[in-house]
């Protein structure tokens with residue numbers, strides 16, 4: 001078969017992409033029959049593994065029965081059922097949570113931003129519209145979600161188009177603390193910055209604060225004990241909504257259904273996508289706590305916002321079947337257990353001269369590379385350490401997710417986020433291949449004068 005890509009608009013015109021034709025369990029196969037261990041689930045999407053027949057059957061059955069209705073005209077049984085399942089998972093004291101569906105993470109962020117604004121309008125505080133987020137974060141690729149994001153690499157080209165109603169505070173990133181402090185002596189100064197920013201910008205103008213409880217692609221940073229609780233306290237003190245973007249961390253990725261559960265924090269809204277339908281269909285969700293939707297219900301009674309494909313029945317069927325599969329096979333707990341094993345194996349890479357840090361929770365792990373461990377200086381930007389590692393590992397049949405941007409003008413890291421069903425022997429293979437790949441890429445960097453020792 002000729003897979004000519006002459007008409008496809010690729011992410012990168014300088015690359016030739018391998019053509020994937022099949023997925024099964026933790027493996028992907030290309031058109032030449034080559035097998036790849038999917039150690040990153042695409043972009044931390046695939047939670048239960050590829051090609052699970054009961055998910056595919058659920059989608060097919062739903063498509064046969066009812067493939068589409070517009071959310072302004074009909075609800076669907078599958079939408080109601082999945083919403084009840086997700087609402088019951090909302091952390092904290094029991095409350096009546098409602099679920100707004102989207103087709104992915106960026107749409108979920110956009111929706112949460114608009115719900116925040118609608119909430120304050122409904123409450124009569126019409127001057128509240130600003131969203132505060134953090135540098136070194138990612139909330140999506142659409143312009144509103146990108147403005148809330150603090151990933152400078154991804155913002156760069158579009159900066160003139162990003163609305164100014166978004167304020168950013170420092171990242172909570174201990175390995176490269178932007179405030180040059182050390183935990184716990186820092187007394188969570190990065191969280192205190194939220195309060196200072198609220199006061200500086202005018203607390204009566206702030207609608208919400210949004211953060212990834214564990215940062216995903218931008219750095220993989222895990223907050224220290226107390227950080228998220230302090231953030232919650234500050235939001236409460238100023239009556240500001242707290243939105244947890246769990247697009248990457250949610251649905252069990254970090255070893256609990258929601259990452260905020262590691263710290264006992266209850267946000268006002270939680271965003272899900274990626275692992276929610278494990279890549280079987282595009283699906284995202286905004287889980288809104290009771291006070292949010294009740295205010296909107298009692299106020300205008302409607303939200304002037306929506307997507308043609310929100311609540312798409314086959315996607316919802318995929319999400320529902322994935323939730324059942326997670327339950328049936330106890331996969332959130334598996335994510336926790338195997339995640340500990342994964343973290344231990346990746347920790348072994350620290351012995352290599354080019355590995356600066358290994359961090360993460362559960363099945364969301366990040367390895368950061370440095371030219372010099374003591375100074376944490378990055379490799380030369382144009383050497384593209386992360387991408388070379390990705391290519392080296394892809395040649396070995398292992399997929400990792402390469403990223404840059406932990407340092408103002410560079411910095412390389414990769415995300416390791418396999419399906420929760422990965423076996424220990426497969427994790428061993430991943431770690432072995434990564435160690436060998438890192439030795440090779442590290443040698444190449446040295447030879448190219450890109451840094452390293």
Ligand SMILES: Cc1ncc(COP(=O)(O)O)c(C=O)c1O
Nearest residue numbers: 104105106138139140216247248
């Ligand atoms: C934390 C977070 N939020 C939002 C998004 C955007 O999701 P999507 O790519 O599905 O639009 C991502 C995607 O990587 C993410 O990691």
